[in-house]
Amino acid sequence: MSVARTAILGRIRASLKAKAGDEARIAAANTRIATHANQLVPERARGPEQGRVALFRSFLEGQLASVIEVAGDDAVPAAINTYLQQMELPARLRMGADARLAAMPFAAERGLVVETGPAQADDAVGLSHALCGIAETGTLVMAAGGDNPVTLAFLPTTHIIVVRRDTIVGSYEEAVSKVRDALGAISMPRTLNYISGPSRTADIGGKIVIGAHGPRNLAVIVTG
Amino acid sequence: MRIETPHFKDNAHEALKDKQLQKALGGLPGGLVAQRAAARAKLPEFETLRDIGRDLRNETLELLDVYLETYERNATAAGAHVHWAETAEDARRIIVELCKAEGAQLVTKGKSMISEEIGLNDALEEAGLEVVETDLGEYILQIRGETPSHIIAPAIHLTQEQVEADFRRVHDDLPADRALVEPAELVGEARRVLRQKFLAADVGITGANFLIAETGSSVIVTNEGNGDLTQSLARVHIVITSIDKVLATREDLATILRLLARSATGQECTTYATLSTGPRRPGDVDGPEAYHVVLLDNGRAELLGTRFREVLRCIRCGACMNHCPVYGAVGGHTYGWVYPGPIGAVLTPALIGIEKGANLPNASTFCGRCESVCPMRIPLPKLMRHWREADFEAGQPPLTQRMALKAWTALATRPRLYHLAMRFGAAVLGAAGTWRGRFGWLPLAGGWTKHRDLAAPQGRTFQQLWAETQRGVPR
């Protein structure tokens, strides 16, 4: 244990007039973490299921993302191909090892080249699968890893995210529950990203410019 | 960062005369004020969320030592190295040593006010490292040799024309006749230049808006995505943050995120919020191989035990400065150190000492707008007043001011003497001022009348008028 650590914790306890190893205080913190109670969840995040995708969609579009709804996984590659053509983007994308993406019929898309692995410096398009979506702000929750490498979300000029319709929840709190369900009570991936639009900046004269360092284009494909 | 706080008054005069600065300030803060108001209107629960945010930050601070230990335990279990730094110097030394141990040459940096507080860039450069700021605003400041003037919009004091001139000067390997008129062209150029740095960096340094005890995660909140490229492309990710940033759970983070972006820029949420936990895992194909977190104290643990504790709830949204008339008039650099505006007026004296920071809590009109918008409901005016008291007790104000206050105290604590003196004063001033109803100059009040007139009293004191009203005397 470092000297600095002991000194800092000692100063904090002196300021709080608390003792090290005070069982009641430790229990209070542990209980708060173990119960991880929701605070106030806004009304808009608690709305009925029917309106949820529309809310999710409207916020994303407000942030200048494209939202494309398709009937099922089999329709995803064609939707991507069409989007790339409409945006006049190269028909070449990269994705990770995600089994859900791998099961989609990309081979049937003529002219669409699919590569795998983490993003390379000159990649134009990255494709990832979201863990879930959050309607209250139009946010995608991405659990990064070998399945969905984090660099795919930030290096390429265009990022495409596939999200299953039935995983779009109302609130941040529900999304956290989904992370717990997928990974365990307190486990996290190396990187968990909340993404709510293409990258942007207002650092030059206060004017909003889309495409700062991350993607210029964000397309969200809602499937299922 | 150099401490310029004692020169607040001179700096303010300069700032008011600076045409470029006034142009840059003219457009922005008003926009942020309107955007915040619009975002607040769209979320009916906003005011209640502020109460909840305040309470949960208070609860965390009350158990700060326990939450920090929990954070450390969970972060370490995920493979993080947690370092504790008592002072700015300790933090600099730890980070320089980590970079050296990695044999690093190029360091990219995300935006971090703590790194400004500890003067990290200078320390890294002295150690022979190349440091590149990657937040667009910070990058512009770095090539200009300036410091941030706002905690979330660091280059808010600059105009687009100034940025264009800087890019032409610094990116001198690009064609001189290239188009750089549109903001998008400037952003595109910076993007291309900084890409090379992201890809070549050995170490990526970011701050952390928050730490989460439950999972041992650090959180960054950005719109540009630069922090994410900084931390996922370099071999080593170092987080520099302070001990007050810890939250208990991801649910608490949800509440805080609902308040942060809306208060800061009026966005429903920022484009990115990223929770990082340890280094890359087996099976990961990208992300940093090592992950270090440096926890800075620098006076905060002690602050926790003072009447200034509430300032530690701050989530650095910048709303207080966006709404501050003084900040809006003179800009952030005038404050002379890392944290400008109302939050700076309270935090700076705590971190650098009231001897050096006394000017800041005095640079306030006490209009109260900062407190009325602070998402954490920090009573900023009250805390500024505490600093004024501390300053007075330390014997700092000029002799004339102290004499005047002593005389005032002598009067104000003796009601009969007070009434007598006030009646006399009101009668004399009322008689002298009947001609115009106001004074352009008065002895002993030159500081006031230099810039505005003093209304002449109407010849009777408030107490007299009140007594007459009670007795039903017609006015």
Ligand code: SF4
């Ligand atoms: S003091 Fe309040 S308003 Fe100012 S930056 Fe901190 S949280 Fe925001």
